[in-house]
Amino acid sequence: MAYTVPKLKDFSPAALDNAARELLSALEREAAQTGSADQRKSFRDHWLGRKDGILAQMNQLWLKAAPKEAKREVGQRVNQLKAEVEQKVEAALTKAANVTTTPSLDISLPGIRRQLGAEHPIIRTMHEIVGVFKNLGYSVAEGPVVETDYYNFEALNFPPNHPARDTQDTLFLANQEAKPRREQLLLRTHTSPVQIRTMEKLKPPIRIVIPGKVHRNDPPDASHSPMFHQVEGLAVDTNITFGDLKGTLDHAMKALFGASVRTGFRPSFFPFTEPSAEMFVSCFICGGSGKRGPDPCRPCKQTGWIEILGCGMVDPNVFEFVKQNGYDPEKVSGFAFGMGVDRIAMLKYGLDDLQLFFQGDVRFLQQFA
Numbered sequence: 001m002a003y004t005v006p007k008l009k010d011f012s013p014a015a016l017d018n019a020a021r022e023l024l025s026a027l028e029r030e031a032a033q034t035g036s037a038d039q040r041k042s043f044r045d046h047w048l049g050r051k052d053g054i055l056a057q058m059n060q061l062w063l064k065a066a067p068k069e070a071k072r073e074v075g076q077r078v079n080q081l082k083a084e085v086e087q088k089v090e091a092a093l094t095k096a097a098n099v100t101t102t103p104s105l106d107i108s109l110p111g112i113r114r115q116l117g118a119e120h121p122i123i124r125t126m127h128e129i130v131g132v133f134k135n136l137g138y139s140v141a142e143g144p145v146v147e148t149d150y151y152n153f154e155a156l157n158f159p160p161n162h163p164a165r166d167t168q169d170t171l172f173l174a175n176q177e178a179k180p181r182r183e184q185l186l187l188r189t190h191t192s193p194v195q196i197r198t199m200e201k202l203k204p205p206i207r208i209v210i211p212g213k214v215h216r217n218d219p220p221d222a223s224h225s226p227m228f229h230q231v232e233g234l235a236v237d238t239n240i241t242f243g244d245l246k247g248t249l250d251h252a253m254k255a256l257f258g259a260s261v262r263t264g265f266r267p268s269f270f271p272f273t274e275p276s277a278e279m280f281v282s283c284f285i286c287g288g289s290g291k292r293g294p295d296p297c298r299p300c301k302q303t304g305w306i307e308i309l310g311c312g313m314v315d316p317n318v319f320e321f322v323k324q325n326g327y328d329p330e331k332v333s334g335f336a337f338g339m340g341v342d343r344i345a346m347l348k349y350g351l352d353d354l355q356l357f358f359q360g361d362v363r364f365l366q367q368f369a
């Protein structure tokens with residue numbers, strides 16, 4: 001309820017003091033509730049309005065109504081009070097106007113700091129591997145994750161119905177039965193299709209390194225995931241030999257795992273290389289001894305060696321698919337290699353569960369930031 005000036009019966013100084021106190025505290029209350037421009041206007045009208053504002057009421061109800069003998073005293077007090085009211089109303093209006101036009105900004109409050117992101121340990125490992133080959137003059141090539149059967153298998157010397165296809169449990173896209181086999185879409189099972197795509201675009205010589213995400217129908221467990229990462233490399237030129245492959249990869253492994261690691265090769269089979277090999281590095285955890293103090297070294301299964309990648313000389317059958325772009329198997333030769341980034345990251349960071357990388361638990365990932 002807005003304040004109104006009461007009629008006085010008693011015009012003694014004490015009664016006037018009392019009435020003045022009530023009036024001023026009403027003024028303070030109403031001033032505190034004044035904010036918007038509309039509120040400021042009605043506040044001013046209520047107190048200073050000429051016709052029936054509080055000041056006019058004071059004239060009417062206190063000064064004019066005062067008995068003759070008290071007039072002088074009441075007049076002085078009312079005039080004093082009017083001056084005070086005018087001054088307080090103006091001050092309150094100025095304050096309210098400033099508060100509403102200035103946005104409230106408390107610069108003493110600490111701000112909300114956004115946490116900085118960091119490279120995921122898998123991506124960091126991938127960049128490290130790619131960096132080693134970039135320093136050797138390799139350029140980076142990338143390709144689609146959804147591939148055709150042709151690039152993922154056929155052009156890499158996996159003929160239709162070849163048993164080697166069974167080793168890569170493939171995720172095909174649905175409802176493609178009407179398409180010819182080589183056009184059917186799948187999630188690439190390796191980064192190798194980018195070898196073909198690059199050789200179709202660039203004439204030899206080439207040296208490329210291919211990082212990327214691949215998929216296979218493997219149920220997730222401590223060492224498998226339906227999605228994982230590879231880095232693959234390809235060098236094609238005239239007179240590339242198995243010696244070049246060994247020298248390049250030996251250098252790369254020393255750059256990645258330290259100058260003291262030794263490397264070894266064991267014959268293997270891949271459809272797109274001939275001859276093919278698996279490459280081993282001496283265990284960089286136990287130094288090749290197979291033991292960690294009195295305990296067996298688990299990462300190398302006590303052998304002192306860790307299988308790290310697959311490699312080989314590019315099969316001439318693969319060159320046949322890109323022969324028209326200058327890759328005549330009679331004239332050029334090359335080597336290729338591929339490694340699983342996730343496993344290397346596990347070894348590097350001493351993890352025994354691959355799933356930790358993909359669960360998105362910030363508490364785990366923060367350790368690598």
Ligand SMILES: [Zn+2]
Pocket residue numbers: 283284285286287288289290291297298299300301302303304305
């Ligand atoms: Zn070991």
